[in-house]
Amino acid sequence: MSEKEKKALTDISSLGEFGLIDHLTKHIQLKNPGTLKGIGDDAAVLEAGNELVLVSKDLLVEGIHFDMVYTPLKHLGYKAVAVNLSDIYAMNGTPAQVIIGLAVSSRYSLEALEELYEGMLLACDKYGVDMAGGDTTASPSGMVLSITVIGHSPKEKVVYRGGSAVNDLICVSGSLGGAYCGLLVLKREKAAFKGNPDMQPDLGSYEHVLERQLKPEPRRDIVELLNKAGVVPTSMIDVSDGLASEVLHLCKNSGNGAVIYEEHIPIDQRMAAVAHEFNIDPTTCALSGGEDYELLFTVGQEDYEKVKEMEGIQIIGHVADATQGAHLVTTSGQWIELTAQGWDGLKKREE
Amino acid sequence: MSEKEKKALTDISSLGEFGLIDHLTKHIQLKNPGTLKGIGDDAAVLEAGNELVLVSKDLLVEGIHFDMVYTPLKHLGYKAVAVNLSDIYAMNGTPAQVIIGLAVSSRYSLEALEELYEGMLLACDKYGVDMAGGDTTASPSGMVLSITVIGHSPKEKVVYRGGSAVNDLICVSGSLGGAYCGLLVLKREKAAFKGNPDMQPDLGSYEHVLERQLKPEPRRDIVELLNKAGVVPTSMIDVSDGLASEVLHLCKNSGNGAVIYEEHIPIDQRMAAVAHEFNIDPTTCALSGGEDYELLFTVGQEDYEKVKEMEGIQIIGHVADATQGAHLVTTSGQWIELTAQGWDGLKKREE
Numbered sequence: 001m002s003e004k005e006k007k008a009l010t011d012i013s014s015l016g017e018f019g020l021i022d023h024l025t026k027h028i029q030l031k032n033p034g035t036l037k038g039i040g041d042d043a044a045v046l047e048a049g050n051e052l053v054l055v056s057k058d059l060l061v062e063g064i065h066f067d068m069v070y071t072p073l074k075h076l077g078y079k080a081v082a083v084n085l086s087d088i089y090a091m092n093g094t095p096a097q098v099i100i101g102l103a104v105s106s107r108y109s110l111e112a113l114e115e116l117y118e119g120m121l122l123a124c125d126k127y128g129v130d131m132a133g134g135d136t137t138a139s140p141s142g143m144v145l146s147i148t149v150i151g152h153s154p155k156e157k158v159v160y161r162g163g164s165a166v167n168d169l170i171c172v173s174g175s176l177g178g179a180y181c182g183l184l185v186l187k188r189e190k191a192a193f194k195g196n197p198d199m200q201p202d203l204g205s206y207e208h209v210l211e212r213q214l215k216p217e218p219r220r221d222i223v224e225l226l227n228k229a230g231v232v233p234t235s236m237i238d239v240s241d242g243l244a245s246e247v248l249h250l251c252k253n254s255g256n257g258a259v260i261y262e263e264h265i266p267i268d269q270r271m272a273a274v275a276h277e278f279n280i281d282p283t284t285c286a287l288s289g290g291e292d293y294e295l296l297f298t299v300g301q302e303d304y305e306k307v308k309e310m311e312g313i314q315i316i317g318h319v320a321d322a323t324q325g326a327h328l329v330t331t332s333g334q335w336i337e338l339t340a341q342g343w344d345g346l347k348k349r350e351e
Numbered sequence: 352m353s354e355k356e357k358k359a360l361t362d363i364s365s366l367g368e369f370g371l372i373d374h375l376t377k378h379i380q381l382k383n384p385g386t387l388k389g390i391g392d393d394a395a396v397l398e399a400g401n402e403l404v405l406v407s408k409d410l411l412v413e414g415i416h417f418d419m420v421y422t423p424l425k426h427l428g429y430k431a432v433a434v435n436l437s438d439i440y441a442m443n444g445t446p447a448q449v450i451i452g453l454a455v456s457s458r459y460s461l462e463a464l465e466e467l468y469e470g471m472l473l474a475c476d477k478y479g480v481d482m483a484g485g486d487t488t489a490s491p492s493g494m495v496l497s498i499t500v501i502g503h504s505p506k507e508k509v510v511y512r513g514g515s516a517v518n519d520l521i522c523v524s525g526s527l528g529g530a531y532c533g534l535l536v537l538k539r540e541k542a543a544f545k546g547n548p549d550m551q552p553d554l555g556s557y558e559h560v561l562e563r564q565l566k567p568e569p570r571r572d573i574v575e576l577l578n579k580a581g582v583v584p585t586s587m588i589d590v591s592d593g594l595a596s597e598v599l600h601l602c603k604n605s606g607n608g609a610v611i612y613e614e615h616i617p618i619d620q621r622m623a624a625v626a627h628e629f630n631i632d633p634t635t636c637a638l639s640g641g642e643d644y645e646l647l648f649t650v651g652q653e654d655y656e657k658v659k660e661m662e663g664i665q666i667i668g669h670v671a672d673a674t675q676g677a678h679l680v681t682t683s684g685q686w687i688e689l690t691a692q693g694w695d696g697l698k699k700r701e702e
Contacts (some may be wrong), residue, residue, distance in 0.1 A: 009460035021487050023461065024468045024562070028482050032447045034503075035481040044483035046501060048450060049400015055484065057499055059452040063491035097397060101410040101497045109360035110374065117375045121591045130386040131379050133395035133406065136372050140414035146452045146497035148408055152385075152398060231439070 040253070041161050042090040042237060045149070052158050054095075054151040056087035062142035065245045069186030069193070070186040073112055075214045077119025080145050083240065085127050086218035088151035090238035092159040092226075095127060100134035101146030108143065116145075127220060157232060162253035164235040164298040168319040169252075170260060171233075173222045173294045173312055175268040176243055177275065177282055180289020182206070182213025184278050208270035216293040222312065223295070229306045233297035244287040245340035246296045248326055254298075257324040258338070262331050287328070287338075371458075391604070392512050393441040393588060394502070397523035403509050404500040405446075407438035413493035420544070421537040424463055426565045428470025431496050436478050436592065437569035437644045441589035443510040443577075446478060451485035452497035459494065467496075478571060508583060513604035515586040515649040519670040521601075521611060522661055524573045524645045526592055526619040528626065528633055531640020533557070533564025535629050559621040567644040573663065574646070580657045584648035595638040596691035597647045599677055605649075608675040609689070611668030613682050638679070638689075 012020055025039045036052065037045035043056035060080050073249060081098055088095040100120065104113065124131050124304040129149070160266040185206045219240075226233065235254055237246050243265065251258050265286050298319055299307055307313055320326075363371055376390045387403065388396035394407035411417060411431050432449055439446040442461040451471065455464065476483050480500070536557045569589075577584065587606055588597050594616065602609050616637050649670055650658055658664055671677075677689040 009462050011457065012455065012459060012464065013457050015461065021485070024464060024487075025485075028472070030479050030483070031479055035448055035483050038448075038481060038483040039485065041484075044448060044450060046404075046483070048404055048503065051399055053397075053399055053404055053501075055406070055448070055499070055501055057450045057452050057484065057486050057497070059486045059488050059495070059497060061454045061488055061490050061495070064454075064489045097386055097389075097395060097406070099395060099406055099499060101408050103410050103412045103495055104363065106364050108363060110363050110371070111360050113363065113371070113375060121379065128382055130381045130383050130389060131376065132381070132389040132397070133392075133408065134372070134376075134390065134436050135410045136375075137410050137412055138415045139412050144410070144412070144454055144495045145491070146408070146410060146495075146498075148450060148499040150406055151406070152399065170475070171588070174671070175369065209457065229572050243648055245674050249622050254455045259392075271555060272692050283433045329361065 004280055013156050037160065042087040043093070045091070045158060050155065051152045051312045053095045054091050054153060054158070055148065055288050056084060057146065057148040058084050058087070060145040062144065069190050071214065073115040074122070075118035076145070077116040078123045078215055080147050081120045081123035081129070082216055082218050083170050083293055084147045084149040085123070085129065085220070086238040086240070088149055089218050089220055089223045090295060091151070091153060092157050092223060092233065092236060093151040093153035095129050095151040096150050097130045097132040097150040098124060099132060099148040099150070100278045101148070102134065103139035103144040105139045105141050105143070127178065127218065133140055139275070140351070159233045159236040159297070160225045160253070161235055161250055162255070164250060164254040164256055164319045165300070166256060166321050166328055167309065168234050168298040168300055168318055169304060170247070170258060170296070170298050170317040170319060171313050171315050172239070172243065172266060172296045173219050174264040174291050174292070175271065176239065176294060177211045177285030177289045178212030178271040179216060179291035180210070180285050181271050181274040182209035185209060185274065186213065195256050206274060208268065209274050212271070213291065215290065215348050218293055225310055225313075228346050229310070231299055231303045231306055236295060236297035239292045239294045239296050241290045242288040242294065244338045246336055248340050250296065250298065254319070255322055256319035257322050258317060258326040259320050259324070259329060264314055264316040266314045371696070379405070383618055388511065390445040393438040394444070396442070396509060401506065401611070403506055405439050405442050405444045405504060405509070406499065407435060407440050408497065408499040409435050409438070411496040413495065414538060418541065420541050422565065424466040425470035425473070427496070428467040429474045431498050432471045432474035432480070432549060433567055433569050434644055435498045435500040436474070436480065436571070437589045439500055440569050440571055440574045441587050442504060443504070443508050443574060443584065443587060444502040444504035446480050446500050446502040447480045448501045449475060450483060450499040450501070452499070453485065453487045454490035456490045456492050456494070458488045467645045476511040478569065510584045510587040510648070511604070512586055512588050514600055515601060515605040515607055515670045516651070517607060517670050517672050519585050519649040519651055520655060520658065520666050521598070521609060521647070521649050521668040521670060522658055522664050523590070523594065523617060523647045524570050525643070526617040526622065527590065527643050527645060528636030528640045529563030529619055529622040530567060530642035532561070532622050532625040532629070533560035533638050536560060536566065536594045536625065549671040557625060559619065560625050564642065567642065576661055580661070582650055582654045583659055584650050587646060587648035590643045590645045590647050592641045592691070593639040594647065598689055599691050601647065601649065602677050605670070606673055608671035608673050609668060609677040610680060612669050612680045615665060617665045664680045
């Protein structure tokens, strides 16, 4: 290839993950009447009899999504399944099967893979899901784990990213930012370990954020809570890339704007303490740190009384008109436009 | 880790792909009544209303399954989708959606990925399948392509690997061994290219085997032919690892033995010419060369008259009692026990 030809090529990191997907898939037209929803939500939605079938997939790549230095394989397996189940819950569905794709180099022993499977099967057991198939193959270096999850939902219950109306309430489960702070701690320990391999890290005081990072739990309980109360969200997404990015996803898909209030963003004090230790604003961790796997959803005003009493759910703002854009109102009363600075696997990153 | 601990670990290449999958998944118990078939067939089979949902997945790893030196990206995309569709046809089903997982290093340009998607969408178009979702992410090196295909089948039509009875006829579509010979040619050209980068390969006389390797077609036509004739195979599998390996799969899953006849194995003369050039017996290519993606199936004796007239289908033997084992009867009348020497992605290989 000549230098001129080389220059004409576009660096994929310039597009980011979402830009790249958009670019590659924008011309796709769905052909099967049974494909109710294709690319662009937490899961594909397929028609099968009276039920909807939900299918989602995630790839986890060694060196990008996990680092073997600080990721125990059992945790990795558990998390890999957990984050996929989260996509099905984010559609208000019930996951039922996972299909596992695993590419590994010969550097991994059988015992290591047993640990990985132990973690995956633990998550499957906890959430009543079957490991129903897969493909295992070699890799020239490192590990790639590809998980497909299949779930179902009655037609009237499925919740998409689009569907909110102006003045709907924006709610989020649990607390945010913890998983990112856990990653900061692990990266610091890795650097320290490199300097002194004999060190014994004391991670006791970081237990909360480490668990958020290493063993996230998909929020089946929230989906059940809403179902029990008869609340069907108007839109929903799981928080994998940071709150700001996910609010923008809901806005884009519903054709609306949003206002969220800093004072209402759920911050766990144990996360805030770690954030301060790293000189980062806890709100920034919540907005831009990824991998919390909480549920972000909108409900109609008529559900306000029901939702405000629910434990583990926080109302953080409301849906606005598209012309108003998407903003964060800070505790000091400033309006700041939300931008997606979320975790992006395609950005070039320092290690 | 101490040297002693290291020694106690098991090298995964010692198990092979099937051994590894068996080992890791043998304790799995299915929990959902909707999971009709889990690990161990061409696709998982899930219940959804009156239809069955079929889900299969394949991982394609750069440096293991394809080599960028001789795999045009458009062909790679086409083949990646095609081989997944083949798994659904091998269940006598109709594929309807694919979900794409793509991990790429920054070495790939946007234009390269456009080519890849062009190939994938071409296969989708040809077979009436929707690209309905996916996950795109970074990779520290090379490319991993993970494709999940979802299909459906009426309950009475789905065909498993198990299900044959003694004396059923063993049939195979198309011809075998071509894809492997195509790979031999490409590897030779790669070696020649390394020696002299200015060379212009003349691949014209190898067109047939190269197409078998680079652009396999899943056998929808065979499934349609059988359907039209009212023939429902008693068992079926697609030939991805070589005929011997697939015959053994059917035997194992049905609890039967098999006899196949060398003289009836479909050999294309263009393949045989290449095999001879490489000093390999064409029958060996058919038995042990992989990636032909033909359909291997069994039918009851009552379908003999229908099947023997079908173009593109060859009756190669019959199902035997398990105690008789699985044998090839050579043209000289020798009985040779079939062994799976098929392509195995986990074996250490020379490049």
